[in-house]
Amino acid sequence: MTIQPIRLFGDPVLRTRADEVVDFDKELRTLVQDLWDTMESQGGAGIAAPQLGVSLRVFTYHCDGSAGHMVNPTWNAIDDECQDGDEGCLSIPGFQWETRRMRNVVASGWNMYGEPIEVQGTDLLARCIQHETDHLDGVLFLDRLDAETRKQAMREIRQASWFDGNVPTIKQDPHALFGGF
Ligand SMILES: [Zn+2]
Numbered sequence: 001m002t003i004q005p006i007r008l009f010g011d012p013v014l015r016t017r018a019d020e021v022v023d024f025d026k027e028l029r030t031l032v033q034d035l036w037d038t039m040e041s042q043g044g045a046g047i048a049a050p051q052l053g054v055s056l057r058v059f060t061y062h063c064d065g066s067a068g069h070m071v072n073p074t075w076n077a078i079d080d081e082c083q084d085g086d087e088g089c090l091s092i093p094g095f096q097w098e099t100r101r102m103r104n105v106v107a108s109g110w111n112m113y114g115e116p117i118e119v120q121g122t123d124l125l126a127r128c129i130q131h132e133t134d135h136l137d138g139v140l141f142l143d144r145l146d147a148e149t150r151k152q153a154m155r156e157i158r159q160a161s162w163f164d165g166n167v168p169t170i171k172q173d174p175h176a177l178f179g180g181f
Contacts, residue, residue: 039090058136098149
């Protein structure tokens with residue numbers, strides 16, 4: 001069991017697009033185990049490899065009675081339904097802000113043995129899949145907040161005890177998740 005330190009907001013690895021996994025080898029299985037152990041130690045709903053400083057497209061999840069991992073995931077919305085609810089991030093500890101997400105999604109990817117897998121999620125699991133896949137693109141949930149909430153969030157983060165003052169540029173919605181509104 002290996003619990004790794006979690007990279008915090010301000011660390012450039014969280015703003016880097018992670019690489020596709022090419023080798024489904026022992027290192028990948030170790031990474032999945034580390035992600036799992038670290039996520040569970042924090043009681044997190046999910047965690048993505050960049051949060052451990054590893055720029056690879058892998059995440060683990062454990063929420064709504066569902067648990068597992070995905071390698072090279074992509075997701076699609078099943079319908080047009082959105083959900084609004086509080087969202088947090090292990091890399092931005094101590095905060096939650098209301099974040100709009102799609103409500104019903106299906107994610108496709110691979111497991112650590114290179115076998116294709118599909119995960120269908122609603123509500124919290126759907127939110128988790130979107131949040132973790134965002135991490136793999138260097139996107140944080142702060143980028144998904146409306147402008148006013150984002151400003152308030154940045155003010156609060158700057159005052160957080162863990163924050164080291166290195167404020168990176170907030171990206172403006174690189175993915176038109178909601179069809180442009
Ligand atoms: Zn996160």
